[in-house]
Amino acid sequence: MDVDTFREGMDVMEDLIGSRSKEQDIYMYCTGGIRCSVAGSYLRNKGYQRVKMLKGGVTAYGHYVQLQNKPSLFRGKNFTFDGRRGERVTDDVLSFCHQCGAPCDSMTNCINTRCHLLFILCEQCRAKTRTCSQMCQDTVDGKVQWTAEYDYHRQIRPPPLKQAV
Ligand SMILES: [Zn+2]
Ligand SMILES: [Zn+2]
Structure with missing residues (x-):
């Protein structure tokens, strides 16, 4: 669901x-x-x-x-509610990196402590950022002050980080 x-x-x-x-x-x-x-x-x-x-x-x-x-x-990976954040059942990769759209099923916790969203991030994107959105990246970089109230529903599936193509 x-x-x-x-x-x-x-x-x-x-x-x-x-x-x-x-x-x-x-x-x-x-x-x-x-x-x-x-x-x-x-x-x-x-x-x-x-x-x-x-x-x-x-x-x-x-x-x-x-x-x-x-x-x-x-098929694929079963999400687990522990540090592993998933257990592989088959080799199928059924989801995509939220930043670049590449096939990926590894979960990452956004490093903005006010956000903490669990989202899918591939190894390549993870090398560049560990935030879920531009807003979180700007917060972590100290460019903006995080003023939003914590709201899990607003945090889910944020617009992807702008990256130079
Ligand atoms: Zn990616
Ligand atoms: Zn975030």
């Missing part, structure tokens, strides 16, 4: 389910299985009896396919 918070995800889930029959199978998965157990019990409480969840999430599934040497139905 293209959402920023778990709460927003619950709203999108309601839309996806819509007027579906309560007898229908519902399959769900998440990173490590925890959000699914919350969302799954929410659906069960609403009367959906056939909610099925991927036990241990994509994390456990990724380990399973690698150990069993099975083809993976999950």
Whole structure:
């Protein structure tokens, strides 16, 4: 789901389910299985009896396919909420650097401490900057005073850094 918070995800889930029959199978998965157990019990409480969840999430599934040497139905990198910021499941790279658009799936934390956005940044761009936007770069360089209130939603997917082509 293209959402920023778990709460927003619950709203999108309601839309996806819509007027579906309560007898229908519902399959769900998440990173490590925890959000699914919350969302799954929410659906069960609403009367959906056939909610099925991927036990241990994509994390456990990724380990399973690698150990069993099975083809993976999950492609690419599974984001993890720890210092690694991701665990590779397959070699597919499905996302792009937010600065230059090159295929990339490595997350970086914007070094502007007032921002801290997690965003995708390739090695080449990372050599030039570790900020998510021109505004953050100017703040880090001391060119501007950061006055914006912290707002995660405003910070998400900012306009890319202007770079000489
Ligand atoms: Zn790049
Ligand atoms: Zn930033």
